[in-house]
Amino acid sequence: EVQLVESGGGLVQPGGSLRLSCAASGFTFSSYNMNWVRQAPGKGLEWVSYISSTSSTLYYADSVKGRFTISRDNAKNSLSLQMSSLRDEDTAVYFCAGGYSGYDWFDYWGQGTLVTVSS
């Protein structure tokens, strides 16, 4: 059974930092490009960041560029998102999502972890 399990969410003050993790199982993680997608309360989906299967290519949405860093460890089947200089507008449920390398859709999604940025 495919599983993506996010962790690390919580309450953080504006300007603070947080590190999200995503543990993958049930599929060949190293063959999948991985992404973080977020959803603010009551809003739509917003893509945040992409990392290729070999970590050779990274992309970020303009809204997080320079503040967030995506990384992965294929040996541990894990994905991370280091978030710094957090703002109120970063408040959202953060999903990790994977797509088979070479394709541009998301086959697998985690259940999400909530990040709340508030003083």
Add this chain to the structure above:
Amino acid sequence: SYELTQPLSVSVALGQTARITCGGNNIGGKSVNWYQQKPGQAPVLVIYRDVSRPSGIPERFSASNSHNTATLTISRAQAGDEADYYCQVWDNFFHVFGTGTKVTVL
């Protein structure tokens, strides 16, 4: 940046056909994917590469893509189809999601 526009809501009678549009500049030249999201749940892929259905997705879900509009069609709508639907494309190093459409089955 590339934008995808969807209607805020679509209503459909039980057993009838719902059509959800996704508008974007020359979207017909891109590969469009569609996701279904029910309240409190993660999105689920229902259409990929314009018209293909993943295994386990009913044939009632179909799609098309041409010129400036992609369309997701839900035939013989069921109560369980009530959800938010999002289109998505890859554009110049960015994934882009549509604004989302809430489908209500009456």
